[in-house]
Amino acid sequence: MTEKKVTVPNRLGIHARPASLLVKAAAEYASDIHILFGGDRVNAKSIMGVMTLAAGKGSELTIEADGPDEREAVEALAAIVSDGFGED
Amino acid sequence: MRDGYPDPDRLTVGEVYRRMGEKLRLSPVVDEGMENLVLSEDVSRPGLCLTGYTHKFLYERIQIFGETEITYLSRLSPEERGEALDHVFGFPVYCCMVTKGLTPPDELLSRVRASGTALFRSPRDTTPLIHDLSDWLGETFAPRKCIHGTLVDVFGIGLLCTGRSAIGKSEAVLGLVERGHRLVADDSIRIRRTGDRLLGTGDSLMGYHMEIRGLGMVDVAALYGIKAVKSKQQVDMEVRLKDWSEELDYDRTGLEERTTNILGIRIPLFVIPVLPGRNITLLLEVAAMEHLLRKGSSTPARLLNRELIDRMREGD
Numbered sequence: 476m477t478e479k480k481v482t483v484p485n486r487l488g489i490h491a492r493p494a495s496l497l498v499k500a501a502a503e504y505a506s507d508i509h510i511l512f513g514g515d516r517v518n519a520k521s522i523m524g525v526m527t528l529a530a531g532k533g534s535e536l537t538i539e540a541d542g543p544d545e546r547e548a549v550e551a552l553a554a555i556v557s558d559g560f561g562e563d
Numbered sequence: 564m565r566d567g568y569p570d571p572d573r574l575t576v577g578e579v580y581r582r583m584g585e586k587l588r589l590s591p592v593v594d595e596g597m598e599n600l601v602l603s604e605d606v607s608r609p610g611l612c613l614t615g616y617t618h619k620f621l622y623e624r625i626q627i628f629g630e631t632e633i634t635y636l637s638r639l640s641p642e643e644r645g646e647a648l649d650h651v652f653g654f655p656v657y658c659c660m661v662t663k664g665l666t667p668p669d670e671l672l673s674r675v676r677a678s679g680t681a682l683f684r685s686p687r688d689t690t691p692l693i694h695d696l697s698d699w700l701g702e703t704f705a706p707r708k709c710i711h712g713t714l715v716d717v718f719g720i721g722l723l724c725t726g727r728s729a730i731g732k733s734e735a736v737l738g739l740v741e742r743g744h745r746l747v748a749d750d751s752i753r754i755r756r757t758g759d760r761l762l763g764t765g766d767s768l769m770g771y772h773m774e775i776r777g778l779g780m781v782d783v784a785a786l787y788g789i790k791a792v793k794s795k796q797q798v799d800m801e802v803r804l805k806d807w808s809e810e811l812d813y814d815r816t817g818l819e820e821r822t823t824n825i826l827g828i829r830i831p832l833f834v835i836p837v838l839p840g841r842n843i844t845l846l847l848e849v850a851a852m853e854h855l856l857r858k859g860s861s862t863p864a865r866l867l868n869r870e871l872i873d874r875m876r877e878g879d
Contacts, residue, residue, distance in 0.1 A: 526769065527751050527769055
């Protein structure tokens, strides 16, 4: 199990487009990946799950992965979030 | 968990009033106490404590003053009434309710004000009010968890369909909706345990949306109407979709009754291998019917086996 904390930096938070970026990235890894926020733990490969978080700007997320490529998965997803999904 | 219930660790008296005030027909008598935390899912009748028996008084509960308490107090002199109430207010009580439209005595008013306790009145009868309040508090404080899957009502059976992402849960359940069954929630299922039952709901933001790969998010309620959806459902069984593999040991007879444990409750589990060309919707529907049969009588497979054994005995 690998995990990492990241903060959502972009103004609009994780709306549909950022959610789909995360889900597409997560789907490329074999590990089970989850995102934890506000007492919820959702499957990072599910767009509905990720949108359910309703994680706005400044939200602190924990990304955790368990499986053969868990390190790479956590790093990749954390980088997408820290980058603000390419948004301001 | 955003499933329509407040966070029990931060449940205030004011929140109980906002959510249940209308149903319980509560009206606040004082301004105090709305920020007090509700510490228990149970309620208490303080009658015995008023008489001076304070041993094991359940002060952490909401206190209900019904006809017994109010008539007892009304028979006392003002001094005695104050003393009786001091037995209760010697504890850190935080919320009192006076039922049946009765008038709270002045001594009660002065003590709730002095101690910052919330006080409500209700015209409702005591017992039904206690039942409604306890039911809601019970559901709010219930053990809970979030499960990745799809919950659907099939012939009244709450079927929780699980399996890895993209295995086809949503598509299979959409097929069930097409056949007239009702979607409760897709993706993040919030489950609460109340008594020996599991109660499932969806996320209040996502509603009846489902993700169908290739179509994106579709709103089942908008597409199929109100008859196709349901807001709450008891979870009766789990069907787990698995990728087909040679090593997996599938139940070939139906004799083996597997179960799964959710929040300490055991429910039947069916593991269904997914292969191209298998009609998963049909299999889910049959699994629900099989569950109905097993609930109603002995297992059909067992009955069949018994018949087989009897037949072979005859042949001896």
